[in-house]
Amino acid sequence: MPVFEVLQVDMKSGNVVNSLPVTGISYADTLNGAGTCAVGMPLDAADPATLQPGSSGLVVTRDGQPVWGGPVWTATADLAAGTLALSASGWHSYYAGRVLHDGYNRTADQALLLSDWFALCNKDGGIDTDTSKLTTTGRVRARTWTQYELKVVADAISELAEEDGGFNFRYETYWRSATRVGNRALKSGFGGSSFPFVLTHGVNCDVTQVSYDSAAMATRVYAVGADNGNGTKLVGIADNTLSMPTKHVVSTFSDVKSTTSLLEKAHAIAAAGRAPVAIPTLTLYPSDLSPTAFTPGDSGAVQIDSGYVAVLDDFVVTERRTDVDVNGTEVTSLSLANEELFASGD
Incomplete structure (x- = not known):
């Protein structure tokens, strides 16, 4: 069983201030986002002189190696329960x-x-x-x-x-x-590293849910930019040929002043709107797979054969979440989306 530790660090210097006696850890890495971390600890173990939202950070280590880090933004003290809950976001949130x-x-x-x-x-x-x-x-x-x-x-x-x-x-x-x-x-680049092997429901993981969303699908995309000074706005347009009724998606980028940039944005949105987004969520079997083998952005095959859900396709990891209880038991879940969503050219 891996050994976890939560370190309190100074945000500006990165210096380690304390090792916190936490009662539980939940942390997540999100693709192209900040991710989150939540920990609980005894109220009387916190030092208000050094542990302060905005200036303190949390770093989670697994067997001595950092696996997550970011600023503490909120702290909630429960005086009745004698606990302090810390909520942090990844470095991007800064x-x-x-x-x-x-x-x-x-x-x-x-x-x-x-x-x-x-x-x-x-x-x-x-x-x-x-x-x-x-x-x-x-x-x-x-x-x-x-x-x-x-x-x-x-x-x-x-x-x-x-x-x-x-x-x-x-x-x-x-x-x-x-x-x-x-x-x-x-x-x-889009695609990241490849999975070590196929993630198969009931073999090396449990797929707990698959949702399908067509909100981003579009036959035409309009990327609207800045006002060009005469009452009109710059626009980039991209089209998809789809077997669905005409559907438009309009996105606004009010500070973009280049038609070329707007066309790039329109084509990226159109690429993501060529098919419904399939979003599986699965839990890894810890005896078969190390959670550190998967990073948001990595891609690979997922196989599911369960009634309506018959899938053998490539997916991209959009979030990796790990929960560690007071006994040190580690459970890691992955959220994924179809690889086509991240198709891009230049």
């Missing part, structure tokens, strides 16, 4: 509170734009995100915002990733030294 307050104007490779934004935040009281593994791809993009637009950095990252020819991104928590952790930005 960048929802950072803006490009001096504006920004550059045309460069995707990786160089990302590195710029992180560097601007790092030098101005940030969390020292490491960008050394952000490699260029040859996909050049243009970004322009004035200082008055106060572009939110998390939004800028997500929008860049979601364009046609985009990427998956995540943050890795790692040891900088024996007493200090760091966070590192990573990006990869």
Whole structure:
């Protein structure tokens, strides 16, 4: 059975402050998102002088290696029960509170734009995100915002990733030294790594639910951009040929001032709208599969044969959630979506 530990860290320095005596752990990594972590601990074991939402972070280690990290945003004290509940989000959530307050104007490779934004935040009281593994791809993009637009950095990252020819991104928590952790930005192409083998219902996992959603399906997509100054707006349009009645999807990007960028966004949305989204949720058999073998963005085959649900198809992991009870028992579940949803070209 793996050994888990929850560390309290200082957000700015990454220094480990305490090992917390938690009563339960639940943490999740989300594809191109922040993810979450919730832990409980005895109320009298918390030090209010050092453990504070906004300035403290949590790092979960599994057999000594960091598997999750991020800022604590809320703490709820139950005086009757004598417990403290901590709620944290992954490192990306920090960048929802950072803006490009001096504006920004550059045309460069995707990786160089990302590195710029992180560097601007790092030098101005940030969390020292490491960008050394952000490699260029040859996909050049243009970004322009004035200082008055106060572009939110998390939004800028997500929008860049979601364009046609985009990427998956995540943050890795790692040891900088024996007493200090760091966070590192990573990006990869759509598809990620392949599953170690086919996930088969009743063999190495239990598929607990499969939902189907056609909300994103579209025969035509309109990506509406900024006002061009004469009362009209820029628009990018992309079409799908589908055996369904005409259905339009309109998405607004009010700060995008380039028709090329709007076309890229329209094509990405259209690619995601070619078929209903199938969303299986499954629990791994711990004796057969290590949860660390699956990272959001990874893809591979899932096989299900259960009445209406007859599936043998490729899926992408959209979320990995791990729950650890007071006895140290670990249960990991995966949420997935059809691989076609992430199809992209350039």
